[in-house]
Amino acid sequence: MSTVKIPPVLRQSVGGEREVDVSGATVEEVLANLCDAHPAVGAQILTADGSLHAFVNVYVNGEDARLLQWTDTPVGETDTLVILPAMAGGAQ
């Protein structure tokens, strides 16, 4: 199973874990399985028609999935996915 790193804003939705192991052979399958197991994640990163919101970046082994094959990007057993929304915090 691949490892999915969960950003701070989504951790409550996965029971506080910083990373979870998820099966799936493509980015799309991994995210679908993640959202099945943790529906609260899906509510935040997927649009009404089930596609990924544009503000969600997904990295596969450190590379931007958008510049690979986006949600069709193959995911191997030992691969690491990072879900990465922008963070704003700095001053206050």
Next chain:
Amino acid sequence: MSPSYQDLLAAAREVIPEVEPSDIAPRVEAGEGPLIIDVRETAEWDQGHLPGAVHIPRGFLESRVSGATSGTEQELLISCASGQRSLLAAKTLADMGYTNVTSLAGGFARWKQNNHPVEMPRILSAAQRSRYSRHVLIPEVGEEGQLTLLDSKALLIGAGGLGSPAAYYLAAAGVGTIGLVDDDVVDESNLQRQIIHTTDRVGVNKGESAKEAIRALNPEVQVNVHPFRVNRDNVLDLLGEYDVVVDGADNFPTRYLLADASLMTRTPLVHASILRFEGHASVFTPYDGPCYRCLFPEPPPPDLAPSCGEAGVLGVLCGVMGNVQATEAIKVLLGIGDTLAGRLLIYDALGMTFTELTVRRDPDCPSCGPNADLQLRDYEAWCAGVGRHDQVGATA
């Protein structure tokens, strides 16, 4: 019998060619000469030197020469006051494997007598030399680099969690001018992390408070307090005055505004953001590397983008990330090392891990792509979702 000084000079002359000033001057004046290493003492160097020469006092020659040269085959001309120390220094370099070393006959004295051009070094004062001695010792910084920092201007957006350590260290480093943009005042709840402020300055504008701390640390630094929010009307003038901008903002409209404006003014942008135990950092080099919108085409909706005021932040995390920014700003100003341009550094304080993601320029980037229609917009409305979705399609 042990060799005398004259014997040593004679031995050096056998292997080191001596070059007359008049023979090499045309090449030096055309900027096509060898690398000139001046081995005199600092007080002598300060009185003037050959144009383009680098200064390595004789006593440091062996330890510093490799940092100054591109390799043992580089053509070197060694100079001193009269041509004797340089001869011995050149012999030492030949012994170290340098194959193309000459010595300036008659040294700087003869060069000057022949009326060849002389460069007066811009130098640190004795007090500066003492204050910044640990920088001057680093080959990548040195006196030249320190002078560059003293001439540099850094603009910090926010004198809060990230801006506090960044401003403090940039001031300590001798960055000559530091601009602080913040319309907020110091609150007691800031002091858990915003270390440039103090309990007795609660209620004072953050820029003014930081200025006071910087004055106590390094009075030489010019601090410009900009006690307002950066916006569409002031951002270009503001950025235009500075060499680098350090983004420690606390909201997306400001971050996207800075991203676009820094492209327009071609100002390098040193980014960091923080939440709870996690920090992001990168450097956006306009049109040379990816920009903020290549990385994050759109901001998340407010419920997925809580501020530190809403979600909290580990105070010391600000120190780590603010100092990553200060480090990157100094590297940008000095043009040294590999910055985070093209990389996003993610620091997870709970796991104590540093992870890197590769950030590439997006050929369709609506801000820096070849077909971008870059103009400053109403970022408040745009970040709230107004007029956003027709700009960037969700390509999933």
